[in-house]
Amino acid sequence: MQYSRGQFITFEGPDGAGKTTQIEKLAAYLKSKNHPYLLTREPGGTRISDAIRTLILHPEHTEMINETEVLLYAASRAQHVKEKIIPALNEGLIVLCDRFVDASVAYQGYGLGIDLKKITMINKFATGGLEPDRSYFIDISPQFARKRLLQRNGHEALDRIEQKNIQYHEKVRKGFLQLYERHRDRVCLIDGHQSVDQIFDTIIRDFQAVFHSE
Incomplete structure (x- = not known):
């Protein structure tokens, strides 16, 4: 899918891993520089997409x-x-999206x-072939991630995907690392065990x- 002007960053x-914190910090930076942007997330981002998000993530x-x-x-x-991403890109906005197709490859593939070919085919149909211009992959161990989630929300607040066992999340991490190896021209790999400020410093210098x- 073609768009005319904007930049698409995932x-x-x-x-x-701290994605939400970092994407919000980049949004604040863009705002301070008067760069027009859209901050959105997946699954979700529209009324229909948010309804589907509830179906996917509900722990029951x-x-x-x-x-x-x-x-x-x-x-x-x-x-x-x-409904949302392509129109924003056509208006020249920088679109910041919390997750995109890479997440489906890692989590479902x-x-x-x-089968990775099926994941790719289904999502190419869904997106019309849209790909990010740049992706920031914040890498942390599943054990560290689980500890952080439990400290933040408690077990009762974990969604259906977050509640899956550590072995599943090890496979997901491996998937993200494989994607990085295949798409080094697009993906920036960042050690998520660093401080919030250290991670953002890496992101902003790369951006x-x-x-x-500037």
Whole structure:
């Protein structure tokens, strides 16, 4: 899918990696520089996509089969791309998105063991072939991530995906690292065990270099 002017930037990483904190810090930086931007997330971002998000993540939906999960994520993404992301890019905005197709490859391809070609095909249909211009992958161990999530919210607040066992999340992390190896031209890998400020310093220096921004 083609768009005319804007830049599309995604943030990826395991649950608990600190993506939300970092994407909000980059949004604040863009605002301070008067760069027009859109901050959004997946699954979600539109009324329909948010409704699908609730279906996917609700902890009581333990009977959800893997194929349903794959298709629900793709359906949410299709609505998000067509309704929100592409129009913003066409207006020249910098779109900051918390998760995109890389998350489906890592979580459903590697985590659930769904054929990677099927994941790619389904999501290419959903997105019209849209790909990020830059992706920031914040990498942390599943054990560290789980500890952080439990400290922040407690076990009762974990969603259906966050509640999966450590072995599953190890596979997801491996998936993200494999994506980094395959797409080094697009993906910036960052050690998520650093402080919030150290992580953001790496992101902002990379952003300024890649997009020639000050």
